[in-house]
Amino acid sequence: MLSLLRIKNVALIDELEIEFAEGLNLLTGETGSGKSIIVDSLSALTGERLTADLIKEGADSARIEGLFVLESSSFKASENLAKMLEEIGVEVEKTGEIELLIRREISRSRNRIFINDRLVTQGVLKKLGSFLVDIHAQGEQSSLFDVSTHLEMLDEYAKLEDLREKVAEIFSEFVAVKTQINQLKSKETENMQRLDILRFQIEEIKRVNPKKGEEEALEEERKRLSNIERLSALTQESYALLYENEESILANLEKVIRKVGELSEFDSEFKPYFQELQNSLALIEDLAVFIRSFRSGLEFSPERLEEIETRLAEISRLKRKYGGSVESVLEFLSNAQKELEMLEMAEFHQEELQRKLIALRDEYLKVARELHRKRVEFAQEFEKEVEENLKKVALEKAVFKVNILADESEEKFTARGFDEVEFYFTANVGESPKPLAKIASGGEASRLMLVLKTVAKTKVSKLAQAEESKTMVFDEVDVGISSEVAKAVGAKLKELSKFHQVLCVTHQPQVASFADHHFLVRKHFENNKTRISVQKLDSFDKRKAEIARMLAGEELSQTAMKHAEEMLIRVHEKSSNE
Known part of the structure; x- marks a missing residue:
């Protein structure tokens, strides 16, 4: 979870500090108020490239800092995350939580990255960033286009955790035995x-x-x-x-x-x-x-x-x-x-290992085939549920397909089985579904990701624990949709925020009404200079005024204020009843 974001001398921002929390964090403000700068700063904390052009005019350097708080469950579910943190000198506790302070410093001549005050490379940050933040923005690639995540989403939806663990266990033993055989074979001529x-x-x-x-x-x-x-x-x-x-x-x-x-x-x-x-x-x-x-x-x-x-x-x-x-x-x-005697025993041992490998391969195929059967079974259900939810976010004609390619050849064995899963999608009538990487519209991709995440999160499983510490960022997920659809998008974001910390930039008052934490981004002029500030709307009246502005513009009317109040009350009542 992203706990704190500090930005200094970036673009129009002099100095900014935002404290985020669990749940749904909404950023609103007029077009051009600086919300995209905040999202870009978040991208920088995931390892995206920075240039000196971002440094505020008149300043020599810029700095972006993010404080992330990670629960111990993240490390239990993801050995890769735990291993990476240990490699960069961050001690991982089995219980409780740890804090990661990521800092990027950029000057006219150099760019430096620190994690808990340790200097690291951009590659390390990019790898770590994939565990911490998932950004879905207009025209920006996200984890949705990473085919390897598609299988994880399907398995999460189908709750195939136990079967997955069994396959992984057999695969691990299979690889270990095969490695021993290969080592013996590599020395076979020498041994003879x-x-x-x-x-x-x-x-x-x-x-x-x-x-x-x-x-x-x-x-x-x-x-x-x-x-x-x-x-x-x-x-x-x-x-x-x-x-x-x-x-x-x-x-x-x-x-x-x-x-x-x-x-x-x-x-x-x-x-x-x-x-x-x-x-x-x-x-x-x-x-x-x-x-x-x-x-x-x-x-x-x-x-x-x-x-x-x-x-x-x-x-x-x-x-x-x-x-x-x-x-x-x-x-x-x-x-x-x-x-x-030892070498003669090695010959005998190799024969024994070969017999064991054949037995493990048969056992792996048996369990992996069952995993494949379950995936095929749940894929149809998943397709149907995703399409139903896509209708609620203004993608009524969308077609969503789960393509499962099974290859039982030994070279394709993995800890996740022998299946390759890829999602296909089209939002247009009469058009064949295509791989998600070919989706042109960033808005469509963001809404699809929103739907996929909420559908897959019907209930939490261990497969999802590594994802739960991840902060989901949606930038203008609600572009070009009606108020009714915006309401559905807001509800989906709210639902997703039960499992993830969610940060969302929105222009839709219906979406803003679902916020757990509402931040207003403003651009103002001071001493002939443009400044950007962020205010947390920590009272009902402040939120009502901002939502009314989003409804009616700067000229606030009683009607807009009343409508804003009704929206907030309706969301509050709905949340109380859940």
């Missing part, structure tokens, strides 16, 4: 190549089957086989010195032990040495036995040496390819096996 490499590497390591400590043992064995002659000579010499010679170490040691044993009988200090010598004797005997056994086992085998060399070469090759040690090679094998 990786699988081949991993399988080769695993097979190569497994074929060699290296063991921890094996390499060291093989190198020891190779060393023995390579030095068999030297080992044989050394063991023979060592055994002879230890045991075989007459003056062997063992024979001499036994003699020494006997002597020291006798000494220890005379002096106990020799006893420790006697014990150590006996231990040494046992050690040397063990060594002699080991050398004899080792020497008897020495046998040169060129086949075994070649086998060892081959095995060590295989292990060495694995180390060069997969790590600097057998431990590193085995770790590489473990990791490769895990990766292989």
Whole structure:
């Protein structure tokens, strides 16, 4: 909702501040009084282009400010709005309301836009503005010509919220699964190549089957086989010195032990040495036995040496390819096996996802077809009701059609179903209905929008919540219509204001009589300069005088005053009875 509008140094306006409220806000005044400047200023707050030509003569710069108050329901119903506000640094609360202060500053050299004092681009404002204000003016494009809104209006009228949510939920899951499949497919060739490499590497390591400590043992064995002659000579010499010679170490040691044993009988200090010598004797005997056994086992085998060399070469090759040690090679094998298992599972997972995608597509088509059937069913009812209401706003011969194009191809799946909905319209007898974008008359478009909005708003649904914070602006929606039709237009505006804040510029007293808040726009001359002011008509008498002026002109008559009073009383009584 637009709470406050400030305009400074724009065209003929020095400085202006208007406080708007919920309900129907009407602006009246003589032709050329400046009402269009106010509407243009509102357009600027939605991101429309501004030029330095708008700056008031004699001023260096101009400023337009609008304070918008948004309810939390707007964010719940529109994730896009909430996301956009968060992107520009506006914290969105789950409950309550937030204020958005939009400011546009224009000078002879630059144009700046601020939202809550944050500098933003015109593109950001234009996008945000589409959530805040919908302007319907003579010769101006509005959301009515945005085909994407047509489906929303039809669904709102038909109250298809639950079915829409179900379709959106299935579609979201469908897209998520399809994205996963596409991601897997995009890596399919790469994964296949990786699988081949991993399988080769695993097979190569497994074929060699290296063991921890094996390499060291093989190198020891190779060393023995390579030095068999030297080992044989050394063991023979060592055994002879230890045991075989007459003056062997063992024979001499036994003699020494006997002597020291006798000494220890005379002096106990020799006893420790006697014990150590006996231990040494046992050690040397063990060594002699080991050398004899080792020497008897020495046998040169060129086949075994070649086998060892081959095995060590295989292990060495694995180390060069997969790590600097057998431990590193085995770790590489473990990791490769895990990766292989993961990639093989990905192949299986893709097949599972494909089956799930087919099931989701079937489920989506089932629910989307039901949604399509409901749309077709309610479209005829909607057409009839819109045409009936168009008659009440001087479009008696108008033809309104809802064109629904269904395309069940997967490329056309959306969160809203597979339907494309477009409204067709003609106000002329004998002329085929055309897309709304081809409607020439801005007045016809405004009245059609008024009818569509009120017909679709029979009761409020969640689909409409995002729209409810939007301010609807109608500029001269009542051009060229009779007083009776103006009365019907006023009633429609009043009805629409139950769901939206409505701002309307009107020249019709019948429309003005429905106002919840009435503003009089005046142009006056002061010090040889033209000035524009806005006065809120906050009493019954002030409103009566303005409506009488609209009825009879500046020369107010008792008849006009009485007629104005009757109009206001009639509207008040009707509102009280509703």
